[in-house]
Amino acid sequence: MEESPTQVIKFLQGKHFLHKTVLPDRCLDLFLTLHNRFHTQLLTLIQEKEVMLRQFDQGLIPLKPPSPSDKDAHPWQCEPYPINLQRRQVEITAPPLRKQVVNALNAGADVFMADFDDALSPTWPNVLGGHYNLIKAIRRNLRFYDTDKRKEYAVMEINSQIFIQPRSLGREEGHMLVEGLPVSATLFDLAVYAFHNYVNLTEKLGQNCYFYIPKVDTLEEANFWNEMLSFLEQQLKAPANSFKITFVVESVLALSQLEEIVFALKERLVGLNTGRWNYIGSVVKRFRNFPSSQIEARHSLSNEASFLQAFQSQILNIAHKRGIHAIGGTSSFVPRENQPKLTEYAISQVISEKTKEAELGFDGAWVVHPLLVQPVAQCFAEIITHGQHQKDRLLDEFECDTVDQLFPFINFRAGELLTDDFIIDKEEVKNAARVCLIYYFHWLKGTGAFSFDNLMEVASTVEICRAQLWIWGNQRQRMKEGEQPPVNLEQEVMNEIIGKETGKISTHDKLTLLQAKNLLKNLTRMKELPESFLELAYPILDKHQAKL
Numbered sequence: 001m002e003e004s005p006t007q008v009i010k011f012l013q014g015k016h017f018l019h020k021t022v023l024p025d026r027c028l029d030l031f032l033t034l035h036n037r038f039h040t041q042l043l044t045l046i047q048e049k050e051v052m053l054r055q056f057d058q059g060l061i062p063l064k065p066p067s068p069s070d071k072d073a074h075p076w077q078c079e080p081y082p083i084n085l086q087r088r089q090v091e092i093t094a095p096p097l098r099k100q101v102v103n104a105l106n107a108g109a110d111v112f113m114a115d116f117d118d119a120l121s122p123t124w125p126n127v128l129g130g131h132y133n134l135i136k137a138i139r140r141n142l143r144f145y146d147t148d149k150r151k152e153y154a155v156m157e158i159n160s161q162i163f164i165q166p167r168s169l170g171r172e173e174g175h176m177l178v179e180g181l182p183v184s185a186t187l188f189d190l191a192v193y194a195f196h197n198y199v200n201l202t203e204k205l206g207q208n209c210y211f212y213i214p215k216v217d218t219l220e221e222a223n224f225w226n227e228m229l230s231f232l233e234q235q236l237k238a239p240a241n242s243f244k245i246t247f248v249v250e251s252v253l254a255l256s257q258l259e260e261i262v263f264a265l266k267e268r269l270v271g272l273n274t275g276r277w278n279y280i281g282s283v284v285k286r287f288r289n290f291p292s293s294q295i296e297a298r299h300s301l302s303n304e305a306s307f308l309q310a311f312q313s314q315i316l317n318i319a320h321k322r323g324i325h326a327i328g329g330t331s332s333f334v335p336r337e338n339q340p341k342l343t344e345y346a347i348s349q350v351i352s353e354k355t356k357e358a359e360l361g362f363d364g365a366w367v368v369h370p371l372l373v374q375p376v377a378q379c380f381a382e383i384i385t386h387g388q389h390q391k392d393r394l395l396d397e398f399e400c401d402t403v404d405q406l407f408p409f410i411n412f413r414a415g416e417l418l419t420d421d422f423i424i425d426k427e428e429v430k431n432a433a434r435v436c437l438i439y440y441f442h443w444l445k446g447t448g449a450f451s452f453d454n455l456m457e458v459a460s461t462v463e464i465c466r467a468q469l470w471i472w473g474n475q476r477q478r479m480k481e482g483e484q485p486p487v488n489l490e491q492e493v494m495n496e497i498i499g500k501e502t503g504k505i506s507t508h509d510k511l512t513l514l515q516a517k518n519l520l521k522n523l524t525r526m527k528e529l530p531e532s533f534l535e536l537a538y539p540i541l542d543k544h545q546a547k548l
């Protein structure tokens with residue numbers, strides 16, 4: 001007799017009250033089918049990628065700019081795609097929390113993207129709750145009353161196209177175990193979302209399962225996503241290639257293979273997105289072995305930096321050449337309800353950035369707050385006066401034929417940075433430490449996106465700070481404070497800064513603050529830079545409630 005999923009699958013925290021709705025047996029059956037088909041292949045893929053990243057970091061794999069392959073002898077385009085995805089001028093993103101889902105769907109954006117990857121702290125209630133909120137919202141019966149706000153929240157109509165960003169390959173869902181081991185978070189998100197929503201999306205909303213694909217480094221990973229989605233379509237008896245994807249370009253390596261990746265995904269690809277924050281993080285991580293990191297600290301880095309301009313233009317050109325949308329990235333300036341001055345400032349910053357993107361030729365952009373939807377819609381409407389996009393535009397003047405043009409701060413031939421007199425300002429080190437500490441504190445308490453100093457903080461923005469702190473500390477970066485002579489940023493000095501910044505955070509929850517401090521200290525003093533903060537952070541997130 002076959003084992004039922006309830007016999008094979010164990011839950012670390014026992015049965016949550018949302019299990020019945022979110023994880024009925026038929027959904028777990030679908031998950032197990034995917035798990036059995038892909039889990040081992042996924043583990044191998046991740047191991048191979050780790051080896052490849054190590055080799056790249058040792059300078060054993062040469063980097064190249066994205067270049068059309070010989071397939072271009074027969075010019076090709078991505079498949080035409082649904083009419084309802086032609087207009088994507090404003091896309092609002094939010095973690096799939098109850099209030100955000102309602103507000104995002106009611107914000108008037110062309111697309112709502114629910115982000116399970118960078119914006120959600122993956123506690124078990126958050127993950128189950130996130131799927132539950134989407135199930136209810138897509139059925140147009142997500143409603144509740146907020147007693148503090150004295151406000152009724154309800155999704156009545158859906159005029160936005162719905163995407164989710166599942167968790168990236170390599171992430172585990174540690175609350176659900178098969179044969180005693182954590183399952184893949186990607187497979188979990190794909191199976192649960194498609195199982196519950198495919199029929200309603202297609203039959204009631206005229207949409208389909210649409211996914212944003214995050215943090216892919218290699219062509220092999222892109223192919224793997226394609227295989228998983230094809231298999232899922234077969235299981236649900238959905239037409240082949242009807243599950244559409246937008247690929248977030250956010251890694252140095254993916255950028256260099258972007259033509260090949262787009263070709264591999266061409267039957268289901270409907271856009272490329274500029275994952276600028278993760279891309280900066282990837283640049284910081286991948287070039288860390290150069291003598292010092294000359295890339296400016298995250299808080300001083302502007303979108304005008306030439307390597308970011310080159311990044312944007314590559315995405316725009318490749319997308320448009322292949323007939324798909326180019327979607328601009330996220331400005332992290334965030335309005336504050338009830339703070340008109342800050343809001344005015346944030347909106348003006350976002351408008352200035354999005355106007356430049358629209359003028360360059362982008363077809364739309366992400367926004368991170370409902371108050372940004374109308375201003376950004378206007379930026380694009382002023383430029384795109386005919387039709388819904390501007391896919392016919394290319395940027396001839398921004399062709400990059402060499403890696404020096406993509407990464408102008410590195411002298412690839414000599415294997416060094418162009419200058420080595422970069423001295424980090426102590427204020428930047430303090431800023432980076434403060435952002436990490438506050439983020440880890442909130443994340444450990446279950447919040448994965450928040451506004452701090454008028455900026456949105458999510459995993460991707462904070463990862464830049466974390467990686468830069470590691471580099472500065474481990475390469476004994478010279479640090480200056482005012483007019484004093486520079487000192488080497490030794491680990492002891494780093495720890496002292498982390499300690500002082502922790503002391504400035506006022507909270508009654510001393511235990512979580514201590515956890516956040518220790519997490520940052522451990523992350524910055526590891527001999528090898530961890531690829532993601534999750535390597536140390538996820539094992540300590542809400543696992544103490546185990547009741548197997």
Ligand SMILES: CC(=O)SCCNC(=O)CCNC(=O)[C@H](O)C(C)(C)COP(=O)(O)OP(=O)(O)OC[C@H]1O[C@@H](n2cnc3c(N)ncnc32)[C@H](O)[C@@H]1OP(=O)(O)O
Pocket residue numbers: 092093094095099100101102103104115118119149277278330334335336337367368369370449450451455456457458460461
């Ligand atoms: C680089 C990247 O990875 S970007 C992609 C992932 N990032 C995200 O998804 C982050 C999206 N943004 C957010 O989560 C939020 O804007 C935050 C956390 C940064 C700030 O939110 P808040 O502190 O609640 O802002 P504020 O107090 O101004 O919110 C006002 C109202 O707007 C709502 N709101 C704010 N941002 C969003 C959003 N993105 N989607 C839906 N509703 C939102 C709030 O829920 C609040 O609703 P209410 O008035 O009904 O209570």
Ligand SMILES: O=CC(=O)O
Pocket residue numbers: 118248250274275276277278279329330460
């Ligand atoms: O995921 C988006 C980014 O900017 O990073």
